[in-house]
Amino acid sequence: MVKGPIGVFDSGYGGLTVLREIKSQLPGYDYVYLGDNARAPYGSRSFETIYQYTLQCVEWFFKQGCPLVILACNTASAKALRSIQQLNLPLIDPSKRVLGVIRPTSEIIGHYTYTNKVGVLGTAGTVQSLSYPIEIEKFFPSVQVFQQACPMWVPLVENNEYNSPGADYFIKKYLDQLLDQSNEIDTVLLACTHYPLLIDKIRAYLRPAISIVSQGDIVAKSLVDYLERHPEIESKCNKQGNSVFFTTDSADDFNQKATIFYGNSIQSEHLVL
CATH class of the missing domain: 3.40.50.1860 (Rossmann fold)
Known part of the structure; x- marks a missing residue:
């Protein structure tokens, strides 16, 4: 063989x-x-x-x-x-x-949430595809998914600016836009493999009770x-x-x-x- x-x-x-x-x-x-x-x-x-x-x-x-x-x-x-x-x-x-990477994540993301309100942070392409809402519904029909595109996050990471003060503006901006959709979101999925490098700054702008899930x-x-x-x-x-x-x-x-x-x-x- x-x-x-x-x-x-x-x-x-x-x-x-x-x-x-x-x-x-x-x-x-x-x-x-x-x-x-x-x-x-x-x-x-x-x-x-x-x-x-x-x-x-x-x-x-x-x-x-x-x-x-x-x-x-x-x-x-x-x-x-x-x-x-x-x-x-x-x-x-x-x-x-x-x-x-979408199906493995969708199969378990519902186990992280108590409010059944999950936020998904991703690229414009991932968000526009609606793949996460569609897949998560198959496994957890009661979970409501809120999406937010973060177009500046990948460039920040790839240009090694993710720890810079300038990164904070765009991280807070997109998180605010996500949380404005629902104040009951208790789980945030990092639906881009670049985003774990931003996790410390993401955590700083989220309530401590909100779980952050990365995919690796x-x-x-x-x-x-x-x-x-x-x-x-x-x-x-x-x-x-x-x-x-x-x-x-x-x-x-x-x-x-x-x-x-x-x-x-x-x-x-x-x-x-």
Whole structure:
């Protein structure tokens, strides 16, 4: 049997926060990470553009021998995952799998709230897709979801300004807009993999009683469960503990900024798709 690495995809750097959590729980597996930095950010792009970009990257992962690809990007999960699963996978290779970050989060977010009022912070693309309200309703019909797009947060993080005083203005602005929708929100989901880097400042502008939920640990635990339930996929995953990194933009820039998200220095390769 030919085995391959688990693929982890993001439009840029944020997925590294998910990969870090996955590796902490599944350290023995091989991983290949791709950041499509040259075409980032995805958050403001159209459904069709995001779908085409994501499909192109998924096909690249499959060419690297990946039996399983994780879309560690909320925007790609919201706007491309379902189409890829339903339209493309049956034609490309029905034995391979592509998973996202929205469903694992939606399956458990209702357990965090007592008021049944949940706030979702995400990119414009994720918010406009309505993926979270739709998915959360499937599992928790009584939970009311309030969404807020935060278009300035990703640029703040990627330009290493997330700890600057200037970041406070935009963090408070979007949180105020979210909480203005309901004063009963008691759980806030960070529905973008960049946002955990802002969590200290986010916490400063929220009431102490409000729970903040980030996705890395949730997605990692969901993957552990998935591999246990699907031995036919797990058996195709290589296990030598290796990780390699690719970016469609400058490898030097990626290596420098990746440390912010990943916690360790990495050496990436430039990829032309």
